[in-house]
Each structure stands twice: as C-alpha cells, then as structure tokens.
Amino acid sequence: MSDYLALLMFPALMAFIIAGFPIAFSMIVVATIFGIMQFGDAAAYQLLTKIEDTASNSILAAVPLFIFMGAVLERSGIAERLFGAIHLWTTRLPGGLGVGAIIMGTLFAASSGVVGATEAVIGMLAVPVMLKHHYDKRLLSGTICASGSLGTAIPPSITVVVLGPVAGVSVGSLFSGLLLPGFLMALFFLLYIIGVAYLKPEMAPRIKESEEVALFEKLRITLVALLPTMALIFVVLGTILMGVATPTEAAACGALGAVVLAMAYRNLTLTVLWQAAIRTMNISAMILLIVMGGSMFAGVFFAAGGMATVQSLLMGTGLEPWMILALILLIAFIAGFILDLISVVLIIIPVAMPIVRALGFDEIWFCVAFLVVLQTSYLTPPLAPAIFYLRAITPPEVTLRHMYAGVVPFILAQLVVLALVLAFPALAMWLPDAMSGPSWK
Secondary structure (H helix, E strand, O other): OOHHHHHHHHHHHHHHHHOOOOHHHHHHHHHHHHHHHHHOOHHHHHHHHHHHHHHOOOHHHHHHHHHHHHHHHHHOOHHHHHHHHHHHHHOOOOOHHHHHHHHHHHHHHOOOOOHHHHHHHHHHHHHHHHHHOOOOHHHHHHHHHHHHHHHHHOOOOHHHHHHHHHHOOOHHHHHHHHHHHHHHHHHHHHHHHHHHHHHOHHHOOOOOHHHOOOHHHHHHHHHHHHHHHHHHHHHHHHHHHOOOOOHHHHHHHHHHHHHHHHHHOOOOOHHHHHHHHHHHHHHHHHHHHHHHHHHHHHHHHHHOOHHHHHHHHHHOOOOOHHHHHHHHHHHHHHHHHHOOHHHHHHHHHHHHHHHHHHHOOOHHHHHHHHHHHHHHHHHOOOOOHHHHHHHOOOOOOOOHHHHHHHHHHHHHHHHHHHHHHHHOOHHHHHHHHHOOOOOOO
8 A cells, every 4th residue: 555645644633623523532543544444453453552652651650740730839829829929029120910920930830831721820810910900901911821831831841741752852851952942932021021011101000109018028928939939840840950850750759849838838628639639630631642642643654654755755855954844843833723732742743853863953952943833833823722721711801802912922032032943053952961961761
C-alpha cells in the first residue's frame, strides 16, 4: 500500500474533530482504522504497545502532581493571598493592577504549570478589582489573557512535560531553555502596561493614596505570602534545573509542599483536598488520554511510512532550511487555533523533530521557539483559547470586541520574543549549556 496513504490520517483526524468528536478519541479511532488498513491484525499489538509505553512513562507521572499542586494553591486561597501581597507593592505604579496581574501570572505559572488554571485564578482575582477602578476593558482583557498564557512559556509547564518525551528532549533542558524567553515575555508585557498607563492615564487610573497600607504592614504581608511561595517554586523548579531531582520527583515535592503551605495558612480542609483531588483527576485523565491517543496516532503514522514521505516531500521542495522551519512553525500556529496545546504537540512534534534534526537545527532551540508559537496562538483571535477562558469569568460588560482588541499588543510582544529567539538562539540555549543541560528525559 502506498506510503501516501498515511498522509490521509491528518484530513481524517480533522474530519472527526470538526464533526464534534473529542480529540483523544478521534486520534485513537483514526489510528485504529489506518493501522488495520495498513497492517491488519498486527495493528492491535502495535496500538497496545503504545498504551503500555504511555502508562509506563515515568515523566508523565509529573502531570497529575503538578496539577494537584496548582489545584491546592488555588482552592486553599494561597493564590489569593499572594495576589493581595503583590497588589500592595504595585498600586503606586502606572497601571499597577495590570502590573500586579502579570507578576502574579509569572509566579503562579512557575508554581502551577496549567495554563487554564493560571488564567482562571488571576481573572477571578483581578477582574473585579480592575473594573472597580475603571480600567479600560481592552487593557483589562489583554492583561488577564496574557498573564494566563505565561503558563505555557514559564516552567514548570505541563505542555513541556508532555513535549519532552514526545520530542526525545530533556525536560530539564527545556525548562532552563524557556526561562529567559518566558521572563523576557513577561517583561515586555509589563513595559507595555506601564507605558500605556503613563501615556494614557485614563486607561489605567492609579489607586488613591487613602487606599495605601503602612510600610510595616506591607512587609509583614509580603513575607507571609511571598516567601513560602518562592520557596515552593525553588523546590520545584530549582531542583530540576540543578539536576538534583527529576521532574516527577520535583512535582511530588511541590504537591507535598502545597499541602504543607495550605496547612500552615490554616486553610487545609477535607473539602479543599477533595476539590483539588477531583480537579486533578479530571484534568489528568483528559491530558493523559490525549497523550495516549497521540502516541497511537504517531506510531501508526511512522510505521506506515508517513514520516519518510513528509520528509521527502519537504526536502524535495528545494526550500531553504529556514523556510522549512518557518513552515513547520506556521502549521503549529494555525493548529493552535483549532486544537488544545497538548494535541498540537502530539500531532506535530513527532513529525517535525526528525526533520529538524535532519536540517541540523538545535533541538532545544526549536522546541523553545515552538512553545513560543503555541503561546502566541493561544492568544490569537478568532479562536483564542485564552479569550474563551476569560469570557467564562468576566461580566457581560466586557465584550468579545474588548477582548479581541486587548490581546493584539500582547501578541505583538510575543512575536518580538519569537523573533529574538529565532535570531539569537543563545536566548534559548545559553542557560541549558551553562547548567550542563540536566539529562532527565
């Protein structure tokens, strides 16, 4: 049977998704149909092997642990306490509430790793306060969407935990490679908000002096709220970057640390634990089922000769390596409109990585650029997931028009970061090289 048959797997997958089937089941069904067409009864063994590979992957065990950590921080009120502490120090700045939301997004992304959870928590905390102080609804919308999107670009990102094993790249190296671009992106967001608030104060009114808190009280609240959270971030992220712990071990420590923090703040109840456990189970089951479906889909595609066919087609176009790379990133950007981030990783990365290696590009650098593209797609209308998350937690007075207009400057900031990563690979490669690239897979 022709190798070109494998290429029909992608149109078939899109047809199932457009018809309304869940992405995980769509990938499983397409893999099963094409596997039987290509290999007959032997396809059953191949598909079962992929299920076993997914179930036995130790790195993926970090997924539910990171999710549980973020859920405990959210449900126990630790995130709310942290936002309050940040808010105290940023109120005097131009656009102080927006600045606080971005800083909160950076810190919560570094302690959660779940994009939707980050945006939901920040939105529920910041939107009412920003509306109360008459922030421009476009600036409000863009700020909340951008702060939530940092969960993709700042470790420990669940997307990275999934991408590493699929790409055959060290998760620790990806985490360290993402740090500089992720923080640079957050910095650009902050500069934009401060600049707009300074040039157009009516878009981001400052908090009145009467609402200020005494310095001693500020320091006390900050020490109580910020230091334990920073310690938790170090336990999770620091141990991975230094090569002391695997992502799974660090995630386990983080999950335990979140429980200890909730206990220390006297917010740990059976209800909090139950709600966190249920949320963890729901999100983990969804993600890991998608991972399993993607593994089965990629396995059949490779075995059917699809990868060799795609590689020969791209190499036969006569395009320069940079143009082929740009084409892959463009496809990922478009796919991000339709699919969730994990699905884009599982569909595109298995196909793209052999091509990237054959073209001689650095794997870490490409994966960092790929993640920045995914984050940009996450914000880009008309099908931006970030906007639909925000729509679910904002009052009707904040319209989709406000949201679409508000995210544009933040998209431009992300594109600048992408251009810098592509033009200066050291942004993504310096830290992994300096830290000798932790070898955890």
